[in-house]
Amino acid sequence: MSQTWLQHTFSRKRFQTRNQATALAIFGVAILLILGSLYLSQVASFAITNREIEDLIRRRDQLKRQNEQLIGEIASFRTVPRLFARAVEIGFRPASNNDIDYILLEGYNPQPAVAPPDRAALSDANGAAPAYDETFSSWLERQFTLLRDQFESFGK
Amino acid sequence: MQAPTPRQSTIQARLPFVALFLILMAAYLVINLANFQFFPRSVRQELEKIGSSITNTTLRVPAERGLIFDRDGEPLAFNIVQYRLGVSPALVADADGLSSQVAEILDIDAFEVYRKTISENVWEFVAGPISAEQGEAIAALDEIALGLEEIPKRFYPQGTLAAHVIGIVLDEGLVGSLGVEGAYNDTLAGRVLDLSVSNVPFDLPEERPAEQRGQDIVLTLDRDIQFWVESELQAAVDEYRAFRGTVIVMDPRNGDVLALANYPTMDPNYFLDVEDPSLLENAAVQETFEPGSILQVLTVAGALEAGIITPYWTYNDDGSLEVGGREIWNRHFRAQGTTDAATILIRSLNAGAATVGLEMGTEDFYSTMRAFGLGRATGVGLFAEDAGELRIEGDTNWNESYLGFNSFGQDLKVTTMQLITAFAAIANNGIMRQPRIVKQVISEQGAEDARPTTVRRVVSTETAAIVRDMMLRVVREGAPGAFMRGYSIAGKPGTAWISTAVGQEYGPHSSIVTFAGFLPAYDPEVVVLVKLDRPNEYYGYNVTPHVFKRIADRLVILLEIPNDEVRRRLEAAATDIVVGGG
Numbered sequence: 170m171s172q173t174w175l176q177h178t179f180s181r182k183r184f185q186t187r188n189q190a191t192a193l194a195i196f197g198v199a200i201l202l203i204l205g206s207l208y209l210s211q212v213a214s215f216a217i218t219n220r221e222i223e224d225l226i227r228r229r230d231q232l233k234r235q236n237e238q239l240i241g242e243i244a245s246f247r248t249v250p251r252l253f254a255r256a257v258e259i260g261f262r263p264a265s266n267n268d269i270d271y272i273l274l275e276g277y278n279p280q281p282a283v284a285p286p287d288r289a290a291l292s293d294a295n296g297a298a299p300a301y302d303e304t305f306s307s308w309l310e311r312q313f314t315l316l317r318d319q320f321e322s323f324g325k
Numbered sequence: 326m327q328a329p330t331p332r333q334s335t336i337q338a339r340l341p342f343v344a345l346f347l348i349l350m351a352a353y354l355v356i357n358l359a360n361f362q363f364f365p366r367s368v369r370q371e372l373e374k375i376g377s378s379i380t381n382t383t384l385r386v387p388a389e390r391g392l393i394f395d396r397d398g399e400p401l402a403f404n405i406v407q408y409r410l411g412v413s414p415a416l417v418a419d420a421d422g423l424s425s426q427v428a429e430i431l432d433i434d435a436f437e438v439y440r441k442t443i444s445e446n447v448w449e450f451v452a453g454p455i456s457a458e459q460g461e462a463i464a465a466l467d468e469i470a471l472g473l474e475e476i477p478k479r480f481y482p483q484g485t486l487a488a489h490v491i492g493i494v495l496d497e498g499l500v501g502s503l504g505v506e507g508a509y510n511d512t513l514a515g516r517v518l519d520l521s522v523s524n525v526p527f528d529l530p531e532e533r534p535a536e537q538r539g540q541d542i543v544l545t546l547d548r549d550i551q552f553w554v555e556s557e558l559q560a561a562v563d564e565y566r567a568f569r570g571t572v573i574v575m576d577p578r579n580g581d582v583l584a585l586a587n588y589p590t591m592d593p594n595y596f597l598d599v600e601d602p603s604l605l606e607n608a609a610v611q612e613t614f615e616p617g618s619i620l621q622v623l624t625v626a627g628a629l630e631a632g633i634i635t636p637y638w639t640y641n642d643d644g645s646l647e648v649g650g651r652e653i654w655n656r657h658f659r660a661q662g663t664t665d666a667a668t669i670l671i672r673s674l675n676a677g678a679a680t681v682g683l684e685m686g687t688e689d690f691y692s693t694m695r696a697f698g699l700g701r702a703t704g705v706g707l708f709a710e711d712a713g714e715l716r717i718e719g720d721t722n723w724n725e726s727y728l729g730f731n732s733f734g735q736d737l738k739v740t741t742m743q744l745i746t747a748f749a750a751i752a753n754n755g756i757m758r759q760p761r762i763v764k765q766v767i768s769e770q771g772a773e774d775a776r777p778t779t780v781r782r783v784v785s786t787e788t789a790a791i792v793r794d795m796m797l798r799v800v801r802e803g804a805p806g807a808f809m810r811g812y813s814i815a816g817k818p819g820t821a822w823i824s825t826a827v828g829q830e831y832g833p834h835s836s837i838v839t840f841a842g843f844l845p846a847y848d849p850e851v852v853v854l855v856k857l858d859r860p861n862e863y864y865g866y867n868v869t870p871h872v873f874k875r876i877a878d879r880l881v882i883l884l885e886i887p888n889d890e891v892r893r894r895l896e897a898a899a900t901d902i903v904v905g906g907g
Contacts, residue, residue, distance in 0.1 A: 175337065175340050176337070219528070219529060222529070231461070234405075234406050234457060235457070237403060237404060237405065238405055238406075238457055240400065240403065241400070241403045241405055241480050241482050242482075244399070244400045244403065244482030244483070245482045247399070248482065248483050248484065248486070249483075249486065249548060249549060249552035250484075250552070253552075263879075264882055265878070265882075266809075266810070266811065266878060266881060266882070266888070269882060271887050271888075271891040273891075273894060273895065273898055275898065305785075305787065308787070
């Protein structure tokens with residue numbers, strides 16, 4: 170009667186050394202050791218590099234803070250009262266209207282200014298209520314005339 | 326073949342059951358393993374959380390608050406770091422040496438530090454907040470027992486300058502309050518981040534996401550103008566022994582607030598030391614008051630716009646007028662006889678303004694006041710802006726006398742910001758611009774300009790021109806203190822009595838005086854509103870025009886506004902100007 174698989178599994182047999190299997194096991198352990206040590210050295214290198222990166226980030230943040238601190242200090246030194254006091258100290262004084270000269274440059278007119286009416290017109294208006302020759306109807310009439318002229322010129 | 330022994334037979338008989346048991350157990354484990362892979366999301370997250378709590382630590386990273394600059398990029402609010410120092414007594418090797426080193430750096434009592442280094446507690450607070458320099462000196466000791474915790478702090482390098490505009494920050498630099506800090510807190514604050522940091526040494530350190538930082542804000546404020554305005558305001562409050570004062574300078578063409586000053590003021594770096602809480606209040610937008618006769622300008626403008634009066638309209642001034650059972654009197658109780666609209670403004674005639682108001686009627690009058698922005702917040706972008714108080718027909722406690730008294734600025738309440746916005750609309754040919762304090766918001770994505778916006782046309786160009794000419798006459802004939810050689814100034818002083826719960830205040834310090842003016846009158850570049858609370862002179866025309874003039878004198882230089890003569894030559898020559906020293 171042939172042995173069942175269970176009988177085969179649990180049958181008592183004498184221990185035998187198998188050279189090939191032993192060699193394979195030793196080789197396997199050696200490979201594992203090499204891989205393990207490679208992994209450990211890699212992990213150690215990672216840990217060191219990350220610590221260095223962390224230090225650099227900390228240093229960067231610290232420099233950033235110091236930079237902001239310096240900008241704040243510079244801003245404190247550049248406050249108007251301080252600059253004003255220093256300017257007075259070295260002989261400057263606040264300018265008045267009379268100190269300002271305006272020079273007209275011919276042909277340079279990026280922002281046209283609206284001039285006030287001349288003094289004569291103003292003094293005329295002083296006594297009585299201001300006189301206005303323009304009314305809403307005259308304005309409307311002028312706009313209408315302008316529009317009509319535009320249409321006529323377009324037609325031509 | 327040898328027959329199995331009874332023991333072997335027993336084992337053989339039991340083996341299938343053992344095998345079956347092992348197979349079932351294996352199947353159970355496999356099913357459970359598969360089941361674990363398909364746990365409900367909530368359970369999985371919970372398990373992941375438990376797992377990560379072992380390998381990760383959660384750090385609360387405070388958001389870096391955005392900075393605030395003036396229109397020229399000068400810093401107004403900055404972040405600095407301070408530290409809080411603690412010690413783990415169990416880790417201290419040399420308590421004596423450590424405490425003397427720490428005490429020397431922090432300039433504190435060495436024995437106090439020593440007492441903490443030998444404490445039985447796990448952790449002892451040593452000092453804080455300490456400056457960044459001191460913190461770095463402590464860190465340089467490289468002492469494992471010492472722990473430094475960062476405390477973000479807001480720093481205002483300009484000190485008291487524009488304190489009420491900028492505001493303050495509470496709760497260790499996290500929550501903005503008052504001014505722009507309060508109104509734009511969501512923009513400035515950024516996002517507080519709970520960052521999960523790995524404890525595993527070979528995991529890459531976490532970087533803060535860039536979008537966590539708050540956005541920077543550029544104000545419309547001009548630091549130099551602000552300084553001069555504050556200086557002149559302080560001088561005026563001292564000179565006229567006023568209770569307090571406010572000045573706003575605005576560009577009517579775009580609604581930019583160039584300066585906003587309240588005096589007395591405070592230093593936002595030391596706001597906790599302020600004893601009087603009212604000093605923290607931005608009176609320009611948070612305090613309402615009865616504006617008084619300065620409001621006559623708006624009444625006349627509304628009547629002109631509605632066609633109720635013309636520049637040639639006149640009435641017979643008796644010096645007083647009874648409205649709704651209450652008597653309205655002119656200044657000095659004088660009758661003026663036949664009087665036109667311009668004279669009402671020049672002589673600040675309460676009875677005249679009330680006559681105009683009554684002729685307008687409630688509908689036209691209150692719609693005009695509404696159009697000028699009274700009774701609603703301007704939306705300038707400052708913290709806790711008040712809407713003022715404008716009772717109209719139908720409201721509780723409104724009666725007919727209100728129309729008469731409202732016509733010359735009593736029995737209604739406005740903020741200084743509302744008042745200057747209304748005058749800026751007249752200066753800007755009748756078009757009201759939205760007043761604004763923030764010019765630009767800068768984020769990681771770039772700068773976004775806040776474009777000037779138009780609120781509405783309040784009066785026509787023609788009406789605005791008529792009122793402007795009347796205001797020119799007011800300065801020439803009624804408030805010569807505001808007159809500036811070479812410049813056309815349009816303006817109107819105002820005096821308001823102060824109403825209290827028990828009636829009107831009387832005495833030398835019992836009025837609020839104002840002046841609203843713009844220049845150059847025919848092409849306004851700047852509007853200035855001056856308000857002094859309870860000065861030693863009762864009438865506004867004796868006080869505020871002088872203050873306005875001093876401020877305007879500086880403004881024409883700082884803003885390079887050429888005088889009328891130059892402007893005339895400029896228009897004639899169709900050229901522009903270059904400013905030079907003389």
